[in-house]
Amino acid sequence: MNSLSLAARLTGSQIFLTMIVKILSSSPNFAGVSYNTEKIDKDKGELMLAENFGPLQGLDRLRPEDYRNYLQLLAAQNKRVKNPQFHAAISAKGQTYDKYALTEIAVKWLTEMGYGRQPYLIVYHRDTKNNHVHAVSVRVGRDGKKINSGFEKIRAVQNLNKVMEMDETYKASRDIHKALGFQFSTQAQFMMVLESMGYVVKESAGQLQIIKYGKKLQEIPLAELQEQISRYHKDADRQKQLKAIFEKYRQVYRTDLSADVKPLPGGLTGKPDGYSSPFSEFLKAKLGIALLFHSKDGKPPYGYSVIDHREKTVWKGNEIMPLKTLLESKGTGEFIQAENEPEAFTVKQLSVEENDYYAALLKASLNNYPDFNQGLRHQGLILADDDGTAVLVDNKTQFAIPVSDLLTETELADFQGQYESPDPGEYYIPPVSISADIDDEAINGRNRRRKKKARTNSR
Numbered sequence: 001m002n003s004l005s006l007a008a009r010l011t012g013s014q015i016f017l018t019m020i021v022k023i024l025s026s027s028p029n030f031a032g033v034s035y036n037t038e039k040i041d042k043d044k045g046e047l048m049l050a051e052n053f054g055p056l057q058g059l060d061r062l063r064p065e066d067y068r069n070y071l072q073l074l075a076a077q078n079k080r081v082k083n084p085q086f087h088a089a090i091s092a093k094g095q096t097y098d099k100y101a102l103t104e105i106a107v108k109w110l111t112e113m114g115y116g117r118q119p120y121l122i123v124y125h126r127d128t129k130n131n132h133v134h135a136v137s138v139r140v141g142r143d144g145k146k147i148n149s150g151f152e153k154i155r156a157v158q159n160l161n162k163v164m165e166m167d168e169t170y171k172a173s174r175d176i177h178k179a180l181g182f183q184f185s186t187q188a189q190f191m192m193v194l195e196s197m198g199y200v201v202k203e204s205a206g207q208l209q210i211i212k213y214g215k216k217l218q219e220i221p222l223a224e225l226q227e228q229i230s231r232y233h234k235d236a237d238r239q240k241q242l243k244a245i246f247e248k249y250r251q252v253y254r255t256d257l258s259a260d261v262k263p264l265p266g267g268l269t270g271k272p273d274g275y276s277s278p279f280s281e282f283l284k285a286k287l288g289i290a291l292l293f294h295s296k297d298g299k300p301p302y303g304y305s306v307i308d309h310r311e312k313t314v315w316k317g318n319e320i321m322p323l324k325t326l327l328e329s330k331g332t333g334e335f336i337q338a339e340n341e342p343e344a345f346t347v348k349q350l351s352v353e354e355n356d357y358y359a360a361l362l363k364a365s366l367n368n369y370p371d372f373n374q375g376l377r378h379q380g381l382i383l384a385d386d387d388g389t390a391v392l393v394d395n396k397t398q399f400a401i402p403v404s405d406l407l408t409e410t411e412l413a414d415f416q417g418q419y420e421s422p423d424p425g426e427y428y429i430p431p432v433s434i435s436a437d438i439d440d441e442a443i444n445g446r447n448r449r450r451k452k453k454a455r456t457n458s459r
Helices: 003-011 031-041 054-058 064-075 099-112 152-166 168-180 187-196 222-230 236-249 278-287 323-327 352-367 372-379 409-418 440-444
Strands: 019-023 045-051 085-092 120-125 132-138 200-204 207-212 215-221 258-263 269-276 289-294 303-308 313-316 381-386 389-394 399-402
Touching: 019 152, 031 045, 031 064, 031 085, 031 120, 031 132, 045 099, 054 064, 064 132, 085 099, 099 120, 099 132, 099 152, 168 187, 168 207, 168 215, 187 200, 187 207, 187 222, 187 289, 187 303, 187 313, 207 222, 215 222, 236 278, 236 303, 236 313, 269 289, 278 289, 303 323, 352 372, 352 381, 352 389, 372 381
Parallel strands: none
Antiparallel strands: 019 085, 045 120, 085 132, 120 132, 200 207, 207 215, 258 269, 289 303, 303 313, 381 389, 389 399
């Protein structure tokens, strides 16, 4: 099992396409109630929730017609609504979400759609390979006004995306997927990647518990993590590249460390919450290389680690440059990150699994959002131009993948037809090369490549 397959098992193979919402047909007589209760009668469904049905909530053994009559009673307040049934289905890919998680998602989604205070039924269906729930409600509110149905199908997708982003467990799954994409030689290094994302990671009963907001959000089997660690292979070429980068820029920027201290109430200051320098700030902002300094009890750091977001690898600091040598800086320069200044990116040849992953993200941005740019922002992506070639840039890793590698010929033609009018203010084309005197391969690796193709753009 490779790193991506472990991530897929934990989070779903195409994480942004694991959830689909569909608005089903309306009806004047609430046929959706009968359809779903028949599923229950045939043991192909389960009533998960019946909400806001007033006095019916206190009764036992309710019949389908009881729910239907209640919904029709509300619908009768507005005769202009000819088909008052609201019926929708939310489906997960395979078994990625169980009936309870789907029900919780459906409740949040109904609230975003304007049906949170309406009477509704949520029924789980178990008769297909994809777990899914149906929701049935009424389009007329208790005040007799029609629930907003403008751009309903578009808003359905928008609101599902909003709900899924709010779901803490889902976000944790996304972050675990990213962390598992790194190369690391120890369990501590993997934990470090997740901790840099704001998670607390603890080992318990053969599992790594992923904790945030005081709650356990996910678990990772240690045995499978160790299997991935056993396949770690040190990239000697990249190690040399990093050594060259460190040597060059420690001659330019100051490397002496200052403590990052969080302010406390009353003008007080807390204990150091990490260390940084102009050198480390430059590496992180411009080259995607993060330095994490290790210390105890507020004492100066005794060591450090390197998280190389470009090549998705975690290094022990001494493998690149001893801390003592690093701090013997000759550089005097300060680094000031310009506001909203974009970072450089690296065009990279990806594995088949990684290519499929980014293709899924691009297609989700194209098809699951009313606006393509909104989709890109939600996915943490940028569409940029690399010497005339449209590339998809991952904000987190700064990997750039040619769009032509992610779409079929038919999809690419449609893409180019929609986004062929460049707007210079729409996106910034960041620099690819970071040095004039270190060759391109030494900086970006042998996988960097360019293709000469017609320019497309982000509109």
